[in-house]
Amino acid sequence: MAAGRPSRLRLSRRLLPHARPYWPHIAGVLLLSLMSTPLALLTPVPLKIAVDSVLGSEPLPHLLEVALPPAARPSTSVVLGLAVTLMVIIALLSKMQELSTWLLQAYTGERLDLDTRTRLFRHVQRLSLSYHDAKGSTDSSYRIQYDASAIRYIVIDGVIPLVAASVTLLSTLYVVLVLDWQLALVALAVSPVLVLITRAYRRTFRSQSHGVKQLETSALAVIQEVLAAVRVVKAFGQEDREEERFVDRSGLGMRARLRFLRAESGFSLLIGLTTAVGTAAVLFIGIRHVQSNLLTLGQFLLIMGYLAQLYTPLSTIGRKVGSLQSHLAGAERVFALLDEAPDVVEPPDARPLSRASGSVMFDNASFAYGNNRPVLQGLSFAVKAGTRVGIVGATGAGKTTLVSLLMRFADPTHGRILLDGVDLRAYKLADLRKQFAIVLQEPVLFSTSIAENIAYARPLAAEAEIIAAAKAANAHEFILNLPRGYATEVGERGMQLSGGERQRIALARAFLKDAPILILDEPTSAVDVTTEAGIIDALQELMRGRTTFLITHRPRPLANCDVRLEIEGGRLLTAVPPTVIVAGQAFHEAGADVQAPKRLDG
Numbered sequence: 001m002a003a004g005r006p007s008r009l010r011l012s013r014r015l016l017p018h019a020r021p022y023w024p025h026i027a028g029v030l031l032l033s034l035m036s037t038p039l040a041l042l043t044p045v046p047l048k049i050a051v052d053s054v055l056g057s058e059p060l061p062h063l064l065e066v067a068l069p070p071a072a073r074p075s076t077s078v079v080l081g082l083a084v085t086l087m088v089i090i091a092l093l094s095k096m097q098e099l100s101t102w103l104l105q106a107y108t109g110e111r112l113d114l115d116t117r118t119r120l121f122r123h124v125q126r127l128s129l130s131y132h133d134a135k136g137s138t139d140s141s142y143r144i145q146y147d148a149s150a151i152r153y154i155v156i157d158g159v160i161p162l163v164a165a166s167v168t169l170l171s172t173l174y175v176v177l178v179l180d181w182q183l184a185l186v187a188l189a190v191s192p193v194l195v196l197i198t199r200a201y202r203r204t205f206r207s208q209s210h211g212v213k214q215l216e217t218s219a220l221a222v223i224q225e226v227l228a229a230v231r232v233v234k235a236f237g238q239e240d241r242e243e244e245r246f247v248d249r250s251g252l253g254m255r256a257r258l259r260f261l262r263a264e265s266g267f268s269l270l271i272g273l274t275t276a277v278g279t280a281a282v283l284f285i286g287i288r289h290v291q292s293n294l295l296t297l298g299q300f301l302l303i304m305g306y307l308a309q310l311y312t313p314l315s316t317i318g319r320k321v322g323s324l325q326s327h328l329a330g331a332e333r334v335f336a337l338l339d340e341a342p343d344v345v346e347p348p349d350a351r352p353l354s355r356a357s358g359s360v361m362f363d364n365a366s367f368a369y370g371n372n373r374p375v376l377q378g379l380s381f382a383v384k385a386g387t388r389v390g391i392v393g394a395t396g397a398g399k400t401t402l403v404s405l406l407m408r409f410a411d412p413t414h415g416r417i418l419l420d421g422v423d424l425r426a427y428k429l430a431d432l433r434k435q436f437a438i439v440l441q442e443p444v445l446f447s448t449s450i451a452e453n454i455a456y457a458r459p460l461a462a463e464a465e466i467i468a469a470a471k472a473a474n475a476h477e478f479i480l481n482l483p484r485g486y487a488t489e490v491g492e493r494g495m496q497l498s499g500g501e502r503q504r505i506a507l508a509r510a511f512l513k514d515a516p517i518l519i520l521d522e523p524t525s526a527v528d529v530t531t532e533a534g535i536i537d538a539l540q541e542l543m544r545g546r547t548t549f550l551i552t553h554r555p556r557p558l559a560n561c562d563v564r565l566e567i568e569g570g571r572l573l574t575a576v577p578p579t580v581i582v583a584g585q586a587f588h589e590a591g592a593d594v595q596a597p598k599r600l601d602g
Contacts, residue, residue, distance in 0.1 A: 011328060014335050019155045021115070025108040026155065032101040033164035037171050039094045044305025046087035052298030054080045105160075109152040116148040120337060128343035129409045130369070138221035143337050147213065150330025158324045176306050179299060180289065183282050187307055190278035194271065201267045205325035208260045213329065215253035222246045260326075275311040282307055344408050346429045353431040356420050358385035358516045358547035360406065365415035367401055375401045376570045378415070383563060385420075385516075388548045390561035397567040399551045403519050406549065407436050419517075437515040441522035443506035445494030450479055451486040453494070453505055457513035469512035473538045475504035500535070507538050518548040524557060536560075 019026065052058035054076050124140045132140075176184040226233055226242045233242055286303060289295045295303070361382040368374040376398045383389055391399045404410055405417055408424050417424050424432060437457065445453050454469055455461045461469075466486065470476040478501055482488040494502045503523065510518065524535050540560055543550075550557055558564060566574040 011331055011335070015151065015154060015331065018116070018151060019112065022108055022112055022155075025104065025111070026160070029101060029104050029108060029156065030160050030163060032097060032104060033160055034167055035097045036094070036101075036164060037168045039090060039097060040168055041171060041175060041306075042086075042090050043094070044302045046083040046090070047305065048298040048302040049083040049086070050080065051301055052296055054083065056296065056298065058296055058298060105156055109156045112152045112155065113149055116151045116334065117144050120144045120148055120334065123338055123340075126342055127340055129404070130343055131340060136221065138224050139217050140337065141224075142213070142217045142220055143333050146216075147330040147333045150327040151334060153327040154324060154331060158327060172306050176303060179303055179306075180286075180295060183286055183289070183303055183307075186281050186285055187278055187311075189281070190274045193274050197267065197270045197274065201263065202325050204263055205260070205267075205323075206329050208256065208263060209326040209329035210332075212253065212256045212260055213333065215249070215256050219246065219249040219253050222249050264323075278311065279307060344411055344429065347426065350428040351422065351426050353427045353435065356435045356516050358435075359383065359420055360517075360547060361418040361421075362402075363416050363418065365405065365412040365417055367398075367405060367410065368413050374570055376405070376412075379572050380415075381565065381572060381575060383547065385547055386545055387563055388543055388561045389550065390558045390564040391549060391551045391567060392553065392558070392564060393567035393573075398570040399567055400521060402567065403521065403549050403551065406517075407438070407519065408432055435515055436517050436519055437510035437513040438519040439503070439506045439510050439521070439523045443494065443502045445490050445497070445502055445505060447490065447492045449484075449487050449489055450482070450505060453490060454508045454512055457509045461512055465512060466508075469508040470504075472511045472541055473504045473507035474534050475501070475508050478504070503535060504538070507535065507542060511542055516546055518543060518546045520548065520550040520552070520557075522551055522553070524552070524554055 049060065053060050060079065120140075121144055124144065173184060173188070176187065222242070222245055226246070233239060283304070286295065286300050290297055290300050359382070362379045365376060365379045366374065367376040379402065391402065393399050401410075405412055406424075408429065411425060419427070419432070419435070446456065451463070451466050454466050458465070463486075467476060470479055470486075479486055479488070488496075490496050490502075490505075494505070497505070507523075520539065523539065536556055539557065543560065548561075550561060552558060564574075564576045565572060
């Protein structure tokens, strides 16, 4: 087993609790599967009756002889009719058992698939942004969409057939031992060979499955990247290059899958060859026993029928153990994702927060990605509720990181941030996030209607509230001019709208949320001067009475700010007016009843 890879026992301990809600369904599938054992044992019986009791002169099996009326027992026609009827009944019961098992199996499997995907999706949404920044979206998408089904296969399509095949194997073996113990031993002689073949291939299947999944994820990443940046690809005329990149990644995945299929084919070939040798040996010795009158012809045919029943579960066990390795690799990836812990955690005794007043203090707050990538260093300032704070600085200075810390997308590596005098880490995370409305440089819209995009801030908002928010954002007029008004679909990422229209929808969303703290990250940098003027008018209304943090390089939005902070190299270079960083009184005015940080020269 590769280092760091969970053992089968540990995986089993994870799978059992995961499938607990479906144990009654799984038990039903298992019981229905086990019904195949008696039906399999009965399948060759009609042939034996026809050969021994119709063509030959052997008596009927005792149970059937007792069931027949005395007058019908000597009649070969009645016995033949009985054999034919019995064959039809067994076939009908077998098909009914297969259909019932399949339906319950499909229902339980689909429910388990949905539950696993939902659990993964819920967990991925709660992971920290640092995880998504490091891993990207493709890896998580692949695990949710494809690896999740591995749980269903192991529990429903893997373990249950293994159990049913084992019961059938033992039952058939017992019957063959009763009929001819020597033939039973000959038939079982191939079992150690099957075990050795399975053990030899098991590790290969598992390691190759991991490689296939990683390469498929890599190819999927190219698709997502290109489609997300299709305008850039077209603008630079790089379609052929991206196609070549996709073909290269997909080719690696194709070759890995072919290697896996070759190994699987070799495994199946060896399993088939081994069982064929066992069948040939039983055929040879069985014919000798018939010639020696140790067996009747009907008994020999019965044993040969049971031999098929014996080798079928043996082959099934071998194949399932082999194919399970591929799905165990998927299960490992599922549980590895579920084991990822978010960087931002909520304490057990977290404080509720209904609506904040909006005073904010950074107390010697620092943040770094790892040990060698400091982003913010020793930030200390305080602002009162309702203050409009403009944040300026060169690209990469740490401005966006500052507001990310404020919303607890990450936590400071040193120092603390306080809202209304309380450390952000003390609040319930959901309550804290409700205190913020955010408008980004590139507004994020979803592929639904305009009304649903605005109402994303408050999904239960009334239509009148949505329209009022759109009016406040100066968006109502252009929305009414669209073919379907507020019901107009905006397309993926809102690409059916212009940049200015998307920004106004984002502003309307912020108006509707009505949060006490507003985060504006370059809200006008992607629009022209005329559009900017309309957006600034809406921004002035939106900022009224709210604590606002505005990141911008443009002078017009800054003109409406009460305070300006200049960040350089992750440090607070200047503050205008400087009272936001003086000790003592300024912090008490900001509502933070804590010891103030040292004054920074500005």
